[in-house]
Structure formats: structure tokens, C-alpha cells
Amino acid sequence: MTTTDATTAAERYEIGDRAANGRYPVAVDGKPTGHIYRWHGGWYAVAPGQPEETRHDDRHAAAAHLVDLVDSGTVEPGAAPAAPPAAEAGIVPWLSPKLKPTRRNIISAAIAFGRLAELAWKPEDEDGNPTGYPGSDNPWDLTCELDGKTVVRWWSHLRGRNGDNTPRPEYRHEGCIPFEEQAGKVAALVGEPVTACPCQQVTHPTTADAADDLLKRAERARRADDAEALRQLLTQLLGPCPASSARGQAMKELKERGQRSKG
Template identity: 40%
Template sequence: MEQQQRYIFGDRDEKGLYPVTVDDIPAGTVHRRHGSWYATMPGHYLVKRYTDRHQAAAHLVTLIDQGIRPTGEAPTPRTPGDLIKSLRATSSYSHLVPPLRLSLANLVRAAEAMARLAELGWKPLEGYPGADQPWLMQCRLRGWQGRRFWSHLRGRNGDGIPRPITRHPGCKPVSEHAQALSDLAALRISTCPCPPFPRDKHPMDADTCLDILTSIQAALDDHAHMSALVHARSILEPCPAATRRATALRAAYERHAKAQQGLKADKRK
């Protein structure tokens, strides 16, 4: 109880961070990601997870009691997030946002989410952060920019109905949405028209996608994150045929997962 009385939560910002003051000292922030809570303090790298925001804030109290204070910008260790930033030669913001784990499952989910955003008339302005994190995007109907949760846009309980129905303040009337999205749909095609970069066009069939996923997994197994991200560009970069690519990626991922299960079964024999 003593620690709970010493910290105060501020209002949640657009990135999902709650500022925390301890004994009137700005101590850092806490945030929720994928069911767990984390504490952050500028100048210190904190990775421990907690079950609720009060436990995370209590950790900031402990740091303050140890004489530790925020010191400028938090140092960032060499992580996949750093490597992602080094690949910004592409004009897209299509890679994963740290600390979302770099994995085949997350890469495929990211490709599917961005393909569906195009169908819904949204443009991502940063990498896919996960379903339950605020995602910066732009409305292609009115140009509005802000953060939306992918879990809301993809619909609830499998109904596929994006929320909110009104999209955002100042958007077109709901009655005009269907026609506006139909007009945008004419820009989507089933064949990749993009120039080969760095080597081939974006993959559009399950066999090619399986080759890429296999290469990514091999790089991850060797802890070669830069190599994995280079391969990942072809499945995450914007493409007018992103819907077809996402479908092929899902089929390839399921084949890859099934093959991995078979290998594990053989090893147990």
C-alpha cells in the first residue's frame, strides 16, 4: 500500500504509454503489450514483464529508491528494431515495430493486416505493432491521420465489421463509404507490377512464399536478423497485389508449420 500511494498515473498518450510520477518525480512510463505490462525509464533498458500496471509502476518506485533517475533518451540495444531502422531505404513503414518479436507468424500477420487495411481504405504510417497496440495510419478517404487498433478494424468475434463504423471525426458519411472503398478497390490488382527490388518482384504464389519463409526462418535460426529482414521486405513492402500475396503467404505458412510439426514428430520417434 505504501508504494501505491507514492506513484501517480498520468493520462494515456496516443502511443499507449501512461506517464508515472513517483514522489512528484517524473519516473518514466508503463504500458501494456500483449497481455503483459512493462515499465520504461529514459536512460535505462527495462525488459521485465508484470501482470498489471501497478506492479510495473512499483518497479519504478524501487528504481527511484535506489537512487536511479531518468537520464535523457533510453539507450537502445542492438535488436531487430535497430536493424529495421537501417532498412529504411524503402519509403514504406511496413516492417514490424519493436518490441514485436520477429517471427514467421508475426510477419504473415503483418502482411495480412496491411493487405486488409488497403481493402478498408487505410494506409499504415508505421510498421505493424500487433493487434492490440495503437497503430498510426492514414484514412485514404479523407486524409485523417491517427492511431487505430487493428483488433478493432478487423472486426470482433469474427464478424469482419471494422469499428468505429464512422471511421473518424470528419470522415465521409457512412452511406458513402461503400462507393469510396469500391473506387479504391479498382487500384488493387492480382499481379505484382512493382520493379524488381532488390532482386525479384513480390511473391504471389504459395511456392515462392514458402521459399521466402524458409529463408527467413533459416536466418532467424542463425541469429542473422539483418538477413531475415532483407528477405522480409518482399512480403511486407506495399504492393497493389497485397491481397493475393497475403493469401499466398498464409497458405505457405501453414505448409511450413505442418512440415515443422512432421520434423518434430520424426525426432521423437
């Protein structure tokens, strides 16, 4: 709960640029005082030495909460931040560790990866490391295959809306190649769609029935806490594949089947 007047608080805090880990540093009265970050529509405030994060409606409310902590004496401005925790690792790198490997999340992730391949985006950071699907409305570091730049995007923007799958913004990102050249280069990079998995070591599903079988096995492995079996199944369901677009279409069919059965 924020007790400081909003106008007064806004004069005292400054929100910095987004870091590579998605967090925004906050200074209060000109001194570093924690950070904030966005996740699933909420904004979270994290203060040095405080074990718990607090959820707020927007970034300004989260930053104002840090002002409150300073005024209450809970946090001292400029205090050395706690050592950053080691990056949380998921069971596979293609799904954010904050998302459980449920059927719904796996299907959503596979659909997203398929569409990214069609749009010439790579789910990788600037060092080439895979960035896991974070959910539809959370920041996602993606690398543009047209110019190699890594930028932050949201799947809810790239998938389109209201039945129109045109991604937003249409110009891709600031500083990309000229807009009028983009469609041609995407087509050249993507080429003819691959309809069957050509991978030798791992077989990725490209039909709805094959994907459904793997999803059921993955759910059994998750419930049994069989991490190794789950890891292997998630690699088939989400791992890189030239036929990721076909796999994504298969997952879309499964999603539509589920929606029809509920209707």
C-alpha cells in the same frame, strides 16, 4: 511488486497522454517519474536511471510501481530522465524490431498489410514513415486514407473476430468523414483488386507456393544470420505492393494449410 496501498498510490500518480512512441508519462506527487507502456497484454514501468523494465498486469499497477520506487528512495521524483535511447531499428521497417522475423510473424504481418490495403489504411506515422507490424494486440500507428489522420489502432480490432472480418470500430476513428460516406470512399480509393505484382524492382509473391518458397528461404537466412539475404527476402514478403491484398490472401492460404496439417 507493489507495496503501496492501491488507493493511496492512485491518489499520487497521474498518467499522461500517449506519446508518439507509445509511451505514457507518469507523474508522482506532481513530478515526472518515468513512463509506462503496453506490450503483448502486459504493462511495463520504466523509471529514470533504472536499467530494467518491470512487467505488470495493468497500467495502474505499472504506475503504482513507480510510486513504490519513489517511496523506497530508488527514484527521486522530478529527476531528469535518462536520455531516450535511439529508436530501435528492425531489419526492415515493416516488422516491429520487437518481433523476430519468424515464419509465423511474417505471415501475420503480410495478412495484416493486405487487409489494411483493402480497408484504406496505411501503415505510416504522421510523417509518412512506415510503421512496422507490432503483433495483433499492440498499438499500431496507422494513417487513414479517407482523411489523412494518423491514429492508434490494434490489428486484433481491425481483423474482426469469430469469423466476422468487420473491423472495430465500424466508424473508423474519431473525427473521420461521416460514417455513411466511408464505404463509398474506401471502394473508390481501393479500386479493382490487383492480383499480380506489377513492381519492377522487387517481385512480391501473390500465390501460396511462391510465398512458401520465400518463407523457407527467409527462415534459412535467419538461422544462418545472413542479414542481407533476409532483408531482401523480407522486402519481397512484406514491402509495399499494389498487390498486397493478393499477397495477404496467399499468406492466409499458407496459414490454413499449416492449421490443417496440425489437425
